[in-house]
Amino acid sequence: MSLSFSIEASDGKARAGQVKTAHGIFRTPAFMPVGTGGTVKAMTPDSLAATGSDIILANTYHLMLRPGAEIVRSLGGLGKMMGWPGPILTDSGGFQIMSLAKLRKLTDGGVTFKSHIDGTEHFLSPEKSIGIQETLNATISMVLDECTAYPCSKEEAEKSMKLSMGWSAQSKDAFNPRPGFGLFGIVQGGIHFDLRRESATFLEEQKFDGYAIGGLAVGEGSEILHEVAGFTAGLLPCDKPRYLMGVGRPEDLVQAVSVGCDMFDCVLPTRSGRTGQAFTHRGTVNIRNSRHRSDARPLDELCDCPTCLSYTRGYLHHLVRSGEILGSMLMTWHNIHYYQGLMASIRRHILGGEFSRFEASFRELYLEGDIEPLT
Amino acid sequence: MSLSFSIEASDGKARAGQVKTAHGIFRTPAFMPVGTGGTVKAMTPDSLAATGSDIILANTYHLMLRPGAEIVRSLGGLGKMMGWPGPILTDSGGFQIMSLAKLRKLTDGGVTFKSHIDGTEHFLSPEKSIGIQETLNATISMVLDECTAYPCSKEEAEKSMKLSMGWSAQSKDAFNPRPGFGLFGIVQGGIHFDLRRESATFLEEQKFDGYAIGGLAVGEGSEILHEVAGFTAGLLPCDKPRYLMGVGRPEDLVQAVSVGCDMFDCVLPTRSGRTGQAFTHRGTVNIRNSRHRSDARPLDELCDCPTCLSYTRGYLHHLVRSGEILGSMLMTWHNIHYYQGLMASIRRHILGGEFSRFEASFRELYLEGDIEPLT
Secondary structure, eight states: OOOEEEEEEEETTEEEEEEEETTEEEEESEEEOBOTTSSOTTOOHHHHHHTTOOOEEEOHHHHHHTTOHHHHHHTTOHHHHHTOOSOEEEOOSHHHHHHTOEEEEEETTEEEEEOTTTOOEEEEOHHHHHHHHHHHTOSEEEOOOOOOOSSOOHHHHHHHHHHHHHHHHHHHHHOOOOTTOEEEEEEOOTTOHHHHHHHHHHHHHHOOSEEEEOSOSSSSOHHHHHHHHHHHHHHSOTTSOEEETTOOOHHHHHHHHHTTOOEEEOSHHHHHHHHTEEEETTEEEETTSGGGTTOOSOSOTTOOSHHHHHOOHHHHHHHHHTTOHHHHHHHHHHHHHHHHHHHHHHHHHHHTTOHHHHHHHHHHHHHHOSOOOOO | OOOEEEEEEEETTEEEEEEEETTEEEEESEEEOBOTTSSOTTOOHHHHHHTTOOOEEEOHHHHHHTTOHHHHHHTTOHHHHHTOOSOEEEOOSHHHHHHTOEEEEEETTEEEEEOTTTOOEEEEOHHHHHHHHHHHTOSEEEOOOOOOOSSOOHHHHHHHHHHHHHHHHHHHHHOOOOTTOEEEEEEOOTTOHHHHHHHHHHHHHHOOSEEEEOSOSSSSOHHHHHHHHHHHHHHSOTTSOEEETTOOOHHHHHHHHHTTOOEEEOSHHHHHHHHTEEEETTEEEETTSGGGTTOOSOSOTTOOSHHHHHOOHHHHHHHHHTTOHHHHHHHHHHHHHHHHHHHHHHHHHHHTTOHHHHHHHHHHHHHHOSOOOOO
16 A cells, blocks of 8 residues: 555664655665656656666646646656656645745635746645646655745744645545555644644644655755754654655755655756756866866766766866756766765665764765866 | 778669778768767767767867867867767868858958857968867868858859869868878859869869868758759769768758768758757658647657657657757757668668669658648
């Protein structure tokens, strides 16, 4: 029934395991590359799988507007349409309505909004969001929630959290349980521990297949992020996956794993790839910088992705500066490969009971910074 | 020495053969995808090779401006830099100076111009162009020529042709012969048979490794194109490859092969791929058209490229309309695969002595047009 989550090893609060779904297994801790509109930008599904990605995320908001959920269904559902045979998690659409859509009108029943693409009016309710995610054939659906703004007053955070909890219950009622498919609840409550506790308790009573920590990585800074994520993770059931939404940088992932988070998504490796920022074992590299112009070394000497095996920094610099599509392709491939390599290391070291040692050595190298320029 | 061209079969004026170079063999008739700035846009070298591409073209004008020939050399030369182990033909830069650069000043010695990228002033002469192409490590270099405008008076065409012939001789003198590398001359003369003959005779006396037909596909229309190309091809030595520059549409390639042309380049499959036009066995398809929105059929039912094997018209429509990079990747891949499949068919039918039959059946299907929309 639904999803089956098994923990293979724990090391401190960090856990390594796997989730069995109708569309195959994904290993945890898992990083989900973001495939907003039914494509992880600049990647083919084959290259995505080659990076070690087991599961991807897609955005309900984008897909409901374009091409539309019914069209996705007529093309075989999201996975078949985009040629991705593995599991897919879809968000509820709530976050993008707040961040992208225009003229939002919030009611208890849901949200009326105008598309940022063509201005057409749409309506999303918990029931509608769950229905769309089922139409898309999402492996894991998310409840509709309101991502509480930061900063906001405690009163606002409480009101927003309560709205989300009502929507969670409605989403749960609307969800059609199928073997190998699941529904996750989302803890809200801003930066307030008591509100987070109230939210987590409410959700746990509803019995979801996994629990997400929402409303973070919205500008609160990494200290508060880690504090609230750590506190909230500790409130959630041990036997279900915990998903820290929208996080983040490599160092955030390592930290969040150490407090018991199992799943992550972030546009950072893909979006940065398209603008020339690489993630490497020695921190970030801005390939647009002219220091790389005639540098015949690879982006990351410790990386075995196709970009690092075949191309120089100088060539990548040229491609990115020239706005070449291949620049986006190669940089994105490297970044996702780097992220998935990091997740694989994390899992290996948890299984080996050496996660703390790994965390320290990761930080040391990552914070050391890029290799010296050629002279 | 230089290049070795062997003709394996002839059928009428059509020839099938191969050219041995320092960077491997390419089969003729050959279509060269265009890799303007050191990348065939939206393709990796691996996927390019998988389409059956043996040789690609790169633009000296673009590379001399960005990243600069010396940088290309410091990154191992063009082929090594871009991860393409096969032969590369570079043009001379003359065509782009005329079509892209600003504030050109023509002298007998060469051309002074301003970069269309950053306005910096540059100078190109026959000697300089040949030197840059050697610095890039081009397998086949082209002489510097002036691509005569169309329409123009016969006097202008003659003057332009004579300028190009002078430059050809200077280019030949400047070329450093190396085993497996070659230099091609370019016939000019506009639409005037006597000028074309004069130009071809002049070049033949210079003894080039191959002969190009330049100054066509510049707006003269397909009737004149084929007439002049056919006439000019007949003037050129049989034992050297004949390269019809900048051509063209699939039907143009088939026609040009029938009059004895062996090599082609054109931005059409790549540029069209990025704007949503596909080439198929049944003519062109504009995937942006809303008739494809929920069409679960492949772009081309007769095609076995990764795009057609894995994706629907509806998904491609969605990707292209959404401006997704993957749309450019998949459409470009299909288009180049289609072009190379066409060249493979052409070669096979020449070798089998059935080129005329192929030409007729190609035309019949190609002109039949796209499959009916779904109702």
